[in-house]
Amino acid sequence: MNTILEKYYKVLIADDEKGIRDLLKDLLDGSFYVSTVDRGDTIIDELNKNKYDILILDLQMPGKNGIEVLQTIRDLKMDIVVVVITASNDVQLAITSMKLGAYDYLVKPFDTDKLLVILKNIVEKLDLENEVNELREKVGESFRFKNIIGKSPKMQRIFATLERVIDTDSTILIIGESGTGKEIIAKAIHYNSNRKQYPFKSIDCSTIPQDLIGSELFGHEKGAFTGAIARKIGKFEVASKGTLFLDEISNLSFDMQAKLLRVLQEKEFERIGGNEIIKVDTRIVAASNRDIREMVKQGTFREDLYYRLNVVPIYLPPLKERKEDIPLFIDYFLSKFTTEYGRNISLDLQSRLYLTDYHWPGNVRQLENVIKRLVLLSTENVVKLDIVKSVLEFEEYNKPKVKASEVESENVKEAIDKAAMNKINQDVAINATGPVKTLDEIEKEYIEKMLKHFDYNISLTAKAINVSRKTMHNKLKKYNIAIKKTVIEH
Amino acid sequence: MYTVEIIERVIRNIAHEVRNPLTTIKGYAQLLSQKNEPALIAKSQNMIIEQSERIDTIFTDLYDAFTVTDDDIIECSFPEVFHLVVDESSYREYITIAHNTQFSVLLYKDRLQQCIGSVINGFNWKYFSTASLHLGATKEKNCNVNFSFSGVVLDSIPEDTFYYPFQCKQFFVKGTELFKIYCIAQRSGWQFKFYQADNTFTIEFPI
Structure with a gap:
């Protein structure tokens, strides 16, 4: 047992029998911090005075019996694991104890090994709870107002x-x-x-x-x-x-x-x-x-x-009404993504000013995406204004266009399958593990996929991505995109 | 209550009492096989011997409770009979004796002295150090010997005429004291009862 458990948890042994108290103390000393009490009516006081993790509780004790102690522990919502030991083999007592929240129940004369197994399980449970609490604390910390x-x-x-x-x-x-x-x-x-x-x-x-x-x-x-x-x-x-x-x-x-x-x-x-x-x-x-x-x-x-x-x-x-926060968000997301992707990227002053002044229709989420893209796309360590503008231009294409199409054209609204659109967006999205694409490459790939989705109908595609037909034709020309089907112009 | 149920309850209480020292004996025996520290070995041996003797004591006390001495009915005067026991007791400082009623009756004097001794020497004075006991006797149709406690509330003792062995261990050291009085009362044609409202045990004798 000594090799299994670390001396970390505190155990209170409550039994009116000196022999049992001595035995359990000799058994557990070295693995736990052990204290003892010999009367039922002193247990709750002791639990209030000192923090214990485990209570080994005899059911029949002077002052207050074990069942009453269990009830008090439950009523006071005390955070302690209770193992009941009793010289009575009354099944009803066992059931009552378990209903009142006892973790386990041992009838005297019990094997000390059985008690040790129960305690080992409790220690594992407590370790796990402590780990969860620590993680919860960490998560909670990130959501403190100051953070x-x-x-x-x-x-x-x-x-x-x-x-x-x-x-x-x-x-x-x-x-x-x-x-x-x-x-x-x-x-x-x-x-x-x-x-x-x-x-x-x-x-x-x-x-x-x-x-x-x-x-x-x-x-x-x-x-x-x-x-x-x-x-x-x-x-x-x-x-x-x-x-x-x-x-x-x-x-x-x-x-x-x-x-x-x-x-x-x-x-x-x-x-x-x-x-x-x-x-x-x-x-x-x-x-x-x-x-x-x-x-x-x-x-x-x-x-x-x-x-x-x-x-x-x-x-x-919205973010545009709290511009004081934008530089803080920029620094936060820059730090987050440069760490995440192992890149050493910063923004020059003009870029910062431009981003701070931008109207951010997609609010913080959009700002996060833009910084993520900048970190991934930039080939220089210091991001310049032209790159920032290109990324924002791409943003203008990307997010609002489905919504615009929904509002502007019922036909297009029907034609656009949102799931398919998302798929296209994901396909075109930057793959963190793959080679870095230029903005032009991304735009070309995006237009090709949208055209394919709309069966190479230029008008529908233009409406869907919220550009004019003229711009669409210019893009096709610029990227040398072949129309694979007979184009039906409306 | 049926006799068989009483026997079952008596045995259950005895088993309960014996299991505690048995647990200690078994536990130290198991501990000896796991740890080889000289100090622990010595302590384990002592504990095993001590707890074995404890089991012996439990059965000796039970036997003693069942056993009622042969006795003759003789004249017994109050309050002298109280003094015979109290003056010999280590706990006499906690006990007062009523002197206002002085009379004599014929009864099993030795048995009564055993009952008085059982209460005054068996009560857990060490724990209930603020408690005191007043002994008194009255004679009307019957003779009553009263053990009235103050400074302690014997609230968990039921108003009954029969007490199982170890039932009242909370207040009495061995736990067989009230059972012993019950056994003596049964063999002597007396009534033994506890009146919760008065915090008083009474033995009633026919005159």
């Missing part, structure tokens, strides 16, 4: 507001454009709150089909619907005592809004296909890039749910 980039007055005001409500159970509604960092703020709320040791779960209401979202949120019982082959625990339940982030909440169907409202009001729900009422204590942080007030006026979002969610509203400003 979130936001020196601008607008962001500082947001942090100040959040500090005031952080440890309350208030629902928080974050409104902000895409890419402004709504999820980061939601995580910061969680990891700065007194719920941080419990789970943070998020669900994007815009990406999950509405008929599945109920199952995602509330879970379902086996056989609740076709395909429900096993019980599923929903995010509400998993995040109990923690935080649930409902991203793009404006995409929730009216029916689902009603169900969500009930959970917010009653703090309870039933799994789909189940009868058991499950009580939860989950903090809700919701986010939307749409004006929910407007949706309420239009009758597409429940007013009562809006007021339930909007207890603490946070308006996350």
Whole structure:
């Protein structure tokens, strides 16, 4: 045993029998820090005075019996693993002990080896929990308000507001454009709150089909619907005592809004296909890039749910309204990607000024992508303004064009299969492990793939990538792209 | 309660009591096979001997509790009978004796002295150091000998006439003290009872 365990954990032995206390002390000394008590009514005091990891508890003791001690430990939510030892072989006592949270149960006279195996398992469990806690602490640290980039007055005001409500159970509604960092703020709320040791779960209401979202949120019982082959625990339940982030909440169907409202009001729900009422204590942080007030006026979002969610509203400003933060983001992303890709890249002053002054329609996410591209594409150690402009020009092509096409042309909207578009974007995207491509090479490859996708229809392709037909023809000429099919000009 | 259930409970309590020293003996024997430190070897041997003797003591106490001495019914006067036991006890400082009632009755005097000794010498004075005991006797239709405790609440002792061995170990050192009084009472035609509200044990004799 001495070779297996490190002397790290503290064990309290509670038994009125001196012989047992001596034996266990002799057995465990060297592997654990060991203390003993001989009365049941002194255990809780001792646990309050000193931090212990494991309690070896005799059930029959003067002052307070072991069952009462287990109940107190449970009521006070004490963080300790309890191994029950008893001279009674009453099965009911064993069941009661386990129900009250005992880790294991040994009947005297037990084999010391059995006790050592139990303790070894507990040590493994505690090691694992400590590791998880350390990792959680590290993750939490990165989401501390002081570590979130936001020196601008607008962001500082947001942090100040959040500090005031952080440890309350208030629902928080974050409104902000895409890419402004709504999820980061939601995580910061969680990891700065007194719920941080419990789970943070998020669900994007815009990406999950509405008929599945109920199952995602509330879970379902086996056989609740076709395909429900096993019980599923929903995010509400998993995040109990923690935080649930409902991203793009404006995409929730009216029916689902009603169900969500009930959970917010009653703090309870039933799994789909189940009868058991499950009580939860989950903090809700919701986010939307749409004006929910407007949706309420239009009758597409429940007013009562809006007021339930909007207890603490946070308006996350777009990047162009917090320009003071842009240089900080540039430095942060530069440091991140140069480390990640092992490159030594910096930006010259003009590039920095240009990037700071840019309007960033895609907000922080776009800025991140641009810096990533610059780090990957640059052949020089110092990135010059012309490269920055080219990358931003490419950005202008890339992201908004699908949306533009959706708005501008119903025909094109129908023609564009979003999944296929994403595939093209991914194909053309820079491969970190492959050779570095020039912007021209990337643009040529992109146009070729888009043409192929639209069956070499130049008009549709031009609309889809948001350039004029004339520019399209110029690009074809510039890159010497052959039209492989008879071109049907409209 | 059926006799068989009583026997089962008595055996269960005895088994429970014996398992503690058995665990120590077994544990040190196993420890000896794992560790070879001279100090531990010496300690283990001592513990094994000590705990074996403890098992012997448990059975001796039980036998002693069951065994009721042959005795004759003789005249017994109060409060003198209390003094005979209390003056010999190491715990006399905790005990007071009522002197206002003085009378004599015919009863098994030695047996009564055993009962008084069992209570005053068996009570865990060391732990309940603020406790005290008042001994008194009354004579009306029957004669009652009362053991009234103060400074301690004997709340976990049920109001009963029968106490299993080791049931009241929380307050009594050996755990067989009340069982012994029960056995004597049964053999002598007496009633033994605990009144929780008064914190008082009573032995009732027919006159």
